[in-house]
Amino acid sequence: MTNHDFLSEMNILTEDLRIPSDTPGIELYIRNKRPASMDTFSNEKTIVMVHGATYPIGSLYDVELDGFTFLDYLARHGYDVYAVDVRGYGGSTRPSEMQQPADLNPPLVRTETGVRDFGTAVDFVLKRRNLSKVNILGMSWGGTVAGAYTSRNNDKVNKLSLIAPQWLSFSPVPIDTGGPLGSYRLVAVGDMKERWLSAAPEHKRSDLIPEGWFEQWVEATLASDPGSQTAHPGYIRATNGPILDIREYWTVGKAFYDPKIITVPVLLVHAEWDIDVPLELAQHFFTSLTGATYRRWVEIGEGTHMVMLEKNRLQAFQAIRGFLDEAYAPAN
Known part of the structure; x- marks a missing residue:
């Protein structure tokens, strides 16, 4: 029996949790996956993550x-894994403005709100498991949320993993269409494939997303916003607060937080065909992490901003698990 076979047979417990946010009437959805046999919990083996x-x-x-x-992968390698939707996304409460036409209200869920919701989730996990620290992970905008949270709460973070985090950009950011x-905004999920593949060289596009994977992703993504399917079939709603923050921070030379204040170990995972966070942005961000205990950059060939859902996703998974598993301590 291979290691993969053994891990695939490991029983995983899944819990879907709802916790109060710091705003009356707004609940946060958290999914927890862990080995069914796990009965002791530790700072090192607990992780809390947030989306983009x-x-x-x-x-x-x-x-x-x-x-x-990805949650299964980490759980099967001995982690107590929590993933949180900030308000307005997935299983968390959508602000009442999201039931109205979008042009009637200003952009919802600014990055500061995301940091607050993520902090609420971290505090919930710390209390639930009687821990002093957790590992945290964020992707893209979630990398800003996780990075900003860590810069303010180094004492609650064991290690920080970031997948293609936002950083200062002197060029337009593709997610902001002007x-x-x-x-x-309404996002046509089924139309995403062309944009997704367009980041890769033309001769490399045919096998970037293995057969059937895109369709499975579309199904799961549409299911995350059932309230949109009646009024807007085939679309999900995504808040525009993060887009406004791109305009007011990242593209005008203003960082939302200072990376050098982060003092915990940091892993940066990036893929070579990422047009949302180009290579030079990732490099600028990485070199700004001067206060980290230690830092590591893993560059994945033949991958886009969505590398976690592509043929080379295991390279990203293994890089993150390896970073979390290790007991490396740099020499003084």
């Missing part, structure tokens, strides 16, 4: 591809 500006946790981290998800911003 468009897709919720179920669309990024818990889509079953080739028989398992024009006025309403409270949220």
Whole structure:
């Protein structure tokens, strides 16, 4: 029996949790996966993660591809894994403005709100497991949320893993298509494939997403926003607060937080065909992490911003697990 076979047979417990946010009437959805046999919990083996500006946790981290998800992978390697949807996304409460036409209200869920919701989730896990620290992970906009949270709460973070985090950009950011911003935007999920593949060289596009994976992703993503399917079939809603923050921070030379204040170990995972966070942005961010205990950059060939859902996703999974597993301590 191979190690993969053994891990695939490991029983995983899944819990879907709802916790109060710091705003009356707004609840946060958290999915927890862990080995069924796990009965002791530790700072080192617990992780809390958050999604990006468009897709919720179920669309990024818990889509079953080739028989398992990213959350499954970490749970089967001995981790107590929590993934949280900030308000307005996935299973968390959508602000009442999201039931109205988008042009009637200003952009919802600014990054500061994301940091608050993520902090609420971290504090919940710390209390639930009687821990002093957890590992945290964020992707894209979620990397900003996780990075900003860590810069303010180094004492609660064991290690920080970031997948293609936002950083200062002197070029337009593709997710911001321009024009006025309403409270949220409608995203045509089924039309995403062309944009997704366009980041890769033309001769490399045919096998970037293995057969059937895109369709599974679309199904899971649409299921994350059932309230949109009656009024807007085939679309999910994504809040525009993160897009406004791109305009007011990242593209005008203003960082939302200072990376050098982060003092914990940091892993940066990036893929070579990422047009949302180009290589030079990742490099600038990485070299700004001067206060980290230690830092590591893993560059994945033949991958885009969505590398966690592509043929080389296991390279990203293994890099993150290896970083979390190790007991490395740099020399003084």
